[in-house]
Amino acid sequence: MSWCLTRRGVEHVVLERATVGHEWADARWDTFCLVTPNWQCQLPGWPYRGDDPDGFMLRQEIVDYVRGYAASFDPPVQEGVSVEELTPAPGGGYLLHTSAGTITAEQVVVATGGYHRPVVPAFAGSLPAAVHQLHSQDYRNPAQLPPGDVLVVGTGQSGAQIAEDLHLAGRTVHLAVGPAPRIARTYRGRDVVAWLHDLGHYDMPVEEHRDGEAARLGTNHYVTGRDGGRDIDLRAFARDGMRLYGRLNGVEGGTLRFADDLTANLDAADRVSESAKDLIDRHIAAAGIDAPVEPRYTPVWTPGPDHPTTLDAAAVGSVVWCIGFRADYSWVRVPVFDGRGYPTHHRGVTSVPGFHVLGLPWLHTWGSGRFSGIARDAEFLAEHVAGRSSAGAASGLRRDLALAAAAPAATVG
Structure with missing residues (x-):
């Protein structure tokens, strides 16, 4: 957002409670x-520049990518x-009470x-009390x-990858699916991501999604x-000793x-994966693409009729909670x-003048909450912010001198 506002000459400040890239x-x-x-x-002005475009950046590489972008x-x-x-500030705009x-x-973009x-x-x-508990963010x-x-x-x-991390380290893992x-x-x-990219899935507006x-x-x-x-195949984990x-x-x-829904959950996950392959097959056939034929997935493990639905809590030394986050x-x-x-919005623009949001999953498309689509969303909002900023200046919107700083726009992220 700051990059897009800078290009348009919009005065702004970015407030960060810790340091750039600290979450990563x-x-x-x-x-x-x-x-x-x-x-x-594909951050705006900062596409990936490494020598492994088809690879997957590790944590420190991601941190370096984000901080290098800021430094640029x-x-x-x-x-x-x-x-x-x-x-809201008296007379228009916003007051941000900070540390x-x-x-x-005049305007705010909440990018948290x-x-x-x-x-x-x-x-x-x-x-x-003897069971050690932590959330995925602390693992x-x-x-x-x-x-x-x-x-x-x-x-x-998070849960699937942490379970794999522990499993590969030789720990006995129980996984609630x-x-x-x-x-x-x-x-x-x-890579399936490449196929889905070609199919336009990362550009699909949320309004066109079957679930809206x-x-x-x-x-x-x-x-x-x-x-x-690689795939994460929970059935293969079970075959190899994960419970x-x-x-x-x-x-x-x-x-x-535990609920008696393990079989249903595994089957549903497989159906989603196979349905994506159906889309890819149809795309290949329609476009006449010469692509190798690949056999479909065959389950390597299935729960038996007497699969357990209970576990003695004293049998585990630790619990890692990977059930997500709530917005606050x-x-x-x-x-x-x-x-x-x-926050109710259309492409990040809310019904309250000058208040915007950015970086949410499906803000506009599937790519919105990812490095792949954030540039498009930021460009759209920057045009909106710049237009309102010019209108506000023309109408004589007062910019109060604040204890820390005053700016036509503030980004909180």
């Missing part, structure tokens, strides 16, 4: 890597400044994403956990870029109780949120 540096595990190919990293144009970032409250004082701005508060269920408090490596079995709860991208979909890494000679705006609440497909990229269960429902009397906009005192606390 401080809230990811050691073996974390991208799950989309490096060539999809020296954005007006104020690090170590947290926004404690954002309110460094008050800032006034939607993953703010780690989710841990209330029944976590019923686990034995770093298997050695961090005490000896003993590990229960990983959730099979979105949810309804998250999966996707194949490669099919018919190419409900797509914004969906869970990402699990796959990995680890060791050059799978259905969704974790709670803890009763020291017993972990409690600091924003602007009436733009629906009953779920989600």
Whole structure:
């Protein structure tokens, strides 16, 4: 956003509560890597420039990419400044009450994403005190956990990859499998992301998605870029010793109780992956592409009729909660949120003049929450901000001198 505003000559300030790129540096595990190919990293003015476009950047490479981007144009970032409250200003614009004082701005772009508060269920408090618990954002490596079995709860991208990380390290892993979909890494000679890119899936507006705006609440497909990229096949993990269960429902009397939905969840994930292959097959046939034929997936393990739905909580030494995050906009005192606390908007423009959001999943397209599509969203918003900024200046909108800084636009991210 700052890059786009800078190009348009819009005065602005970027407020960052920690440091540029800190989430990538401080809230990811050691073996974390991208799950989309490096060539999809298309920040405005800063496309991927390495020598492995079909590879997957590791955590430190991602940090270097983001921080190198910032250094390339020296954005007006104020690090170590947290926004404690954002309110409408008398007479127009906004007041940002920060740890460094008050800032006034004609317009605001909230670019904090939607993953703010780690989710841990209330029944976590019923686990034995000896069980070590942590959220995925605090997981770093298997050695961090005490000896003993590990229960990983959730099979979105984080849960599936952390379970694999522990499994490859030789830990005994119990995995509570949810309804998250999966996707194949490669099919018919190419990365599936490349096929979906050609099919225009990353450019599809949310309004054209079969689920409409409900797509914004969906869970990402699990796959990995680890060791050059591969499928994550939970059935293969089970075949090789990982212990799978259905969704974790709670803890009763020291017993972990799981839903009897493991088979359904595994089958549903497979159907999503195979349906993507159907799309690819039709695209190849329609375009007359010469691509190698590949056999379809055959399940390598299936739960038996007596598969367990309980586990003695004392049998595990650690639990890693991988069930996501909740958005927390409690600091924003602007009436733009629906009953779920989600900001209502069209392509990041809300119904409240001068208040915008950026970087949310499916903000406009599937690429919106990714390095591949953020440039398009930022360009669209920058045009809107620049247009309003010019109109505001023409009408004599007052810019109050603030304790920290005053600017026509402020980006919080």
